[in-house]
Amino acid sequence: MLISLAWKNVWRNKKRSLIIVLSIAFGLWGGLIAGAVMMGLGESMVNTAIDRDLAHIQIHQKGFLRDKEITKYIPDGLRVVEKAKKIA
Known part of the structure; x- marks a missing residue:
């Protein structure tokens, strides 16, 4: 009962709910991309040091x-x- 009431209240203002859902998705996507870029840069630095700088x-x-x-x-x-x- 409480969950169905909460679900109705969330979608009562569809525009606001959609903006919040999209904002959360965009933030998660940005965090994943930033983490992947940082890991790639770290690996690239190690590989460059091993291959060229030694x-x-x-x-x-x-x-x-x-x-x-x-x-x-x-x-x-x-x-x-x-x-x-x-x-x-």
């Missing part, structure tokens, strides 16, 4: 190129760099 040689932890997770780093990277300098 040195001529890249040394990765196993599985990094598959996932490109920034948490997969080499714990003692300076030791690896020193070994690479001795080889070159």
